[in-house]
Amino acid sequence: MLDPMKSLEKAATDRGIRVDWLLGDMCGTPMQHSVKNLGHLDGVFHDREAWQSMDPQTIVYSVQWQEPVLPNTEGGLFWGSTTIEAGRVGDEYFMTRGHFHAKRDRGEYYCTVQGKGMLVLMGEDRLSRLEIMSPGSLHYIPGHTAHRAVNTGDAPLVFWACWPSDAGHDYDTIAKEHFSVRVLERGGIPEFVPEEPQPILK
Numbered sequence: 001m002l003d004p005m006k007s008l009e010k011a012a013t014d015r016g017i018r019v020d021w022l023l024g025d026m027c028g029t030p031m032q033h034s035v036k037n038l039g040h041l042d043g044v045f046h047d048r049e050a051w052q053s054m055d056p057q058t059i060v061y062s063v064q065w066q067e068p069v070l071p072n073t074e075g076g077l078f079w080g081s082t083t084i085e086a087g088r089v090g091d092e093y094f095m096t097r098g099h100f101h102a103k104r105d106r107g108e109y110y111c112t113v114q115g116k117g118m119l120v121l122m123g124e125d126r127l128s129r130l131e132i133m134s135p136g137s138l139h140y141i142p143g144h145t146a147h148r149a150v151n152t153g154d155a156p157l158v159f160w161a162c163w164p165s166d167a168g169h170d171y172d173t174i175a176k177e178h179f180s181v182r183v184l185e186r187g188g189i190p191e192f193v194p195e196e197p198q199p200i201l202k
């Protein structure tokens with residue numbers, strides 16, 4: 001008689017892709033990697049003097065992700081992790097650059113696995129809100145919402161993300177207009193401070 005388990009095993013495939021949840025590592029699939037050190041983050045932190053006084057090679061965050069379909073493919077998904085190191089530039093915690101999606105209506109999920117942080121979410125109307133990131137916290141980022149993760153702890157902040165393959169990243173808007181709030185260390189704890197008005201560039 002046919003053993004149903006055996007035939008199932010024969011029919012099923014193990015694609016051999018594995019994640020190490022806590023480390024944010026993935027293996028068994030070609031991966032994209034990106035590392036951002038302080039030198040890459042010109043203009044991101046508000047205290048320029050403090051930024052200039054630090055070693056530009058200092059790693060702030062790294063991202064690894066897999067692209068099972070080509071970027072811009074409608075209907076596909078990308079999957080990856082980000083690790084933000086613990087540290088500060090002056091009184092500002094290490095954080096990602098943050099972005100809107102180039103296709104504004106595309107959403108995303110973040111899920112924290114290690115560390116402590118804040119997710120800064122800002123709509124196109126510049127209204128911001130914050131969500132606490134801690135192990136197990138799941139964050140739905142709706143479309144039309146800029147997002148930035150901030151490590152407010154003293155150990156790496158690690159989170160997974162899943163986003164549409166045609167979302168793209170718009171970094172320019174944030175580089176020019178910034179988020180409307182910053183997460184700064186005040187008296188040993190994080191505080192949310194409104195962004196100072198930007199000079200009008202001509």
Ligand code: PA5
Nearest residue numbers: 063080082096097098099161163
């Ligand atoms: O897709 C995402 O939102 C994340 O994978 C980010 O790209 C990652 O956290 C790095 O942040 P940023 O792209 O803002 O530099």
Ligand code: NI
Nearest residue numbers: 101108147163
């Ligand atoms: Ni995103």
